[in-house]
Amino acid sequence: MTLKYLDDELTVNGFSLTEITNNYGTPLFVYDENEIRHQCRKYHQVLADSSLDYSVSYASKAFTSVQLIQLLKEENMKLDVVSQGELYTALKAGFNPEDIHFHGNNKTEEEIKYALDAGIGLIVVDALDEVTLIDENASESVNVLLRINPGVNVDTHEYIQTGQEDSKFGLSIHNGSAKAAIQNIIQSDHLIFKGVHYHLGSQLSTESPFINALEAVYGWLYEESIEIDILNMGGGYGVKYVEGDTRFPVEAAFNDIIERLKSLSETYQRPLPHVMIEPGRSIAAEAGTTIYEVGMIKDIPDISRYVSIDGGMSDHIRTPLYDAEYEVIPVKRTQNTPANAHVVGKLCESGDIIGKNLTLPGDLKRGDLLAVKTTGAYHYSMASNYNQMRKPAVVFVNDNGARTVIKRQTLDQLIENDIF
Ligand code: LLP
DSSP: OOEEEEEEEEEEEEEEEEHHHHOOOEEEEEEEEHHHHHHHHHHHHHHHHHHOOOEEEEEEOOOOHHHHHHHHEEEEEEEEEHHHHHHHHHHHHHGGGEEEOOOOOOOOOHHHHHHHHTTOSSEEEEHHHHHHHHHHHOOOEEEEEEEEEOOOOOOOOOGGBOOSSSSSSSSSSSSSHHHHHHHHHSSSSSSEEEEEEOOSSBBBBBBBBHHHHHHHHHHHHHTTOOOOOOEEOOOOOOOOOTTOOOOOOHHHHHHHHHHHHHHHHHHHOOOOOEEEEOOSSHHHHEEEEEEEEEEEEEETTTEEEEEEESSTTTOOOHHHHOOOOOEEEEBBBOOOOEEEEEEEOSSSOOOOOEEEEEEEEOOOOOOEEEESSOOOSSGGGOOOGGGOOOOEEEEETTTEEEEEEEEOOOOHHHTTTOOO
């Protein structure tokens, strides 16, 4: 994110965040559009340089909107969706259904029908009986990948680990279930087996789990005499939220991962597959910032200072849910002595915390603006209407200025499905 202070005023791409919030209100999600494009190009660059046949899909669960999807299309990205709603959004945005693949450990029959009707590019089979469900609903051939579980442990929050043996996702390569699913796919009337997919976990900072997975998967493919055209290595590439976090080193790590893939293909005498990856967080997270207005400030002498903002866990659930840490900075920088403060939301829960023991200007007052950095992924998409809070607006900022991408929810929208 090109967040920069100019004359003590925080700006994005040179535009003042005070002015942007004067126009669009708070809480506000502000995205640096250039940064999103830059991230897409980074993945394309490293994979194009490898001379592999490849595609980069964006995991739309991280954040989706019509304009984002249109931007991704311009950046030559493909798309990973995980629900009818994500697929609907992509189709409405005009995304080519053939460039979309459909994930999910429990796709409903309605979702499968919807995806088949749309002419989706690939369905990623995630369970044995899903083969039958797809086969019964398909009237022509449908390309599928199988989500396998390579049994690789990763170092990240328990809730976002997925590649370990004990998981609701995918079929194990160790207990015969992945092999059985492939046989079912091959014997089905409509499913065409194109290859395998795995996703090891999220917010990973090193290449080693990806290398371990490749080794496990190639050994298994060889032992079971399974041929693949496509290898989808999932997403999970970590970002930097706060000082001390290690951003996944995309260029260096992919060079190593691809080198290992090439050497394993050679060892096991396999042609190189089409490689798919599906980053979500690393495309959107660092491009996004949330701007809040400060309200009540409470000093409890000798204990703590609470700075309340006009949003909270309804638009920022990652701290309550995963103890995630964020950097919070003032939109107007002052020279005042810094003070320690907890920044909290306005929802009715003590766990509604943005950050504890943060350093903020001591003269912070009602009406000032605070920026919470790196909120572009899994914030808007995980927002809720808890306490009947309205979902914030989302704006994109490029070299020409800011524009609305998603409007703020209205009070009427909060009750639009209520029966009077
Ligand atoms: N592919 C699959 C199959 C996935 O399940 C995920 C994320 C991704 C790709 C994208 O992973 P990413 O590149 O964004 O790490 N709400 C959590 C994250 C859940 C991730 C779920 N799957 C959070 O806020 O940390």
